[in-house]
Amino acid sequence: MNDDEKYLFDLNGYLVIEGVLTREEIDISNQAIDRYSEKMRIRSREERLDGNSDMLRGTHGRGEFGGLLELESPWCDPFRQMLVHPKIVPYLNEILGKGFRMDHQMFLISMDKGAEGFIFHGSSGPEFDPNQYYIFQNGKMHCGLTVVTFQLGDVNPGDGGLIVIPGSHKSNFSCPVQMKRYEKHQEHIRQITCKAGSVVIFTEAVTHGTLPWTADHPRRSVLTRYTAGNLAFVPAYNIPEWADERQRSVMEPPYHTRLNRPVLD
Ligand SMILES: O=C(O)CCC(=O)C(=O)O
Numbered sequence: 001m002n003d004d005e006k007y008l009f010d011l012n013g014y015l016v017i018e019g020v021l022t023r024e025e026i027d028i029s030n031q032a033i034d035r036y037s038e039k040m041r042i043r044s045r046e047e048r049l050d051g052n053s054d055m056l057r058g059t060h061g062r063g064e065f066g067g068l069l070e071l072e073s074p075w076c077d078p079f080r081q082m083l084v085h086p087k088i089v090p091y092l093n094e095i096l097g098k099g100f101r102m103d104h105q106m107f108l109i110s111m112d113k114g115a116e117g118f119i120f121h122g123s124s125g126p127e128f129d130p131n132q133y134y135i136f137q138n139g140k141m142h143c144g145l146t147v148v149t150f151q152l153g154d155v156n157p158g159d160g161g162l163i164v165i166p167g168s169h170k171s172n173f174s175c176p177v178q179m180k181r182y183e184k185h186q187e188h189i190r191q192i193t194c195k196a197g198s199v200v201i202f203t204e205a206v207t208h209g210t211l212p213w214t215a216d217h218p219r220r221s222v223l224t225r226y227t228a229g230n231l232a233f234v235p236a237y238n239i240p241e242w243a244d245e246r247q248r249s250v251m252e253p254p255y256h257t258r259l260n261r262p263v264l265d
Pocket residue numbers: 109118149161162163208209210221
């Protein structure tokens with residue numbers, strides 16, 4: 001993570017890293033999702049995420065596809081590589097510290113035209129959230145839950161998808177309710193655009209949400225939430241047999257790095 005990237009992550013609470021996946025990796029990942037399309041779960045109207053905001057309303061829920069790491073070989077391969085992707089590890093070592101761990105299991109967000117948005121959420125201000133936080137101390141960033149999103153399709157201006165309030169991970173006041181509903185102050189809100197193969201990293205402390213999807217091509221984003229090696233948001237899980245040494249290291253339960261915790265370089 002170079003100095004410009006550190007500055008931008010600290011400033012905005014998120015970072016876009018371009019060109020992480022090759023065209024072949026993007027294609028295989030998309031083929032895997034098409035092949036197992038029956039595993040896609042469309043959120044029901046009872047589980048709506050739009051917070052009853054007219055600005056975030058859609059015609060249907062977003063698609064979610066879990067268990068990507070457990071697909072049959074070779075379809076699981078690109079996702080297992082994403083888990084400990086060598087181009088992403090240095091960023092997580094900087095943002096979360098060595099010994100970082102996968103917290104929530106990897107899953108796909110899929111949105112086709114008309115899929116609803118997600119009301120703004122995140123933990124910034126006014127209370128301290130010991131699981132989702134952003135602190136800068138002793139010349140270093142310290143984060144709780146942090147999201148890594150691999151993009152399997154382009155996200156163009158106006159398409160919808162992930163939106164953030166840049167800098168809100170350091171805010172001290174509550175986000176105005178109408179802003180959370182995307183009804184006010186839109187000029188301070190940024191839609192994150194990027195090309196297929198890019199990765200977006202953001203701290204859960206930055207106030208973020210989702211705009212309804214408007215493009216003809218689907219949104220496909222593979223999300224994994226990581227956290228510092230001593231933290232857990234969700235209960236730890238069993239380490240699967242297929243995991244190699246690198247993958248095992250990010251699936252360790254939470255404990256201090258000093259206790260011979262395996263770390264990735
Ligand atoms: O649309 C996005 O990428 C944001 C998703 C999100 O914040 C969530 O699922 O909790």
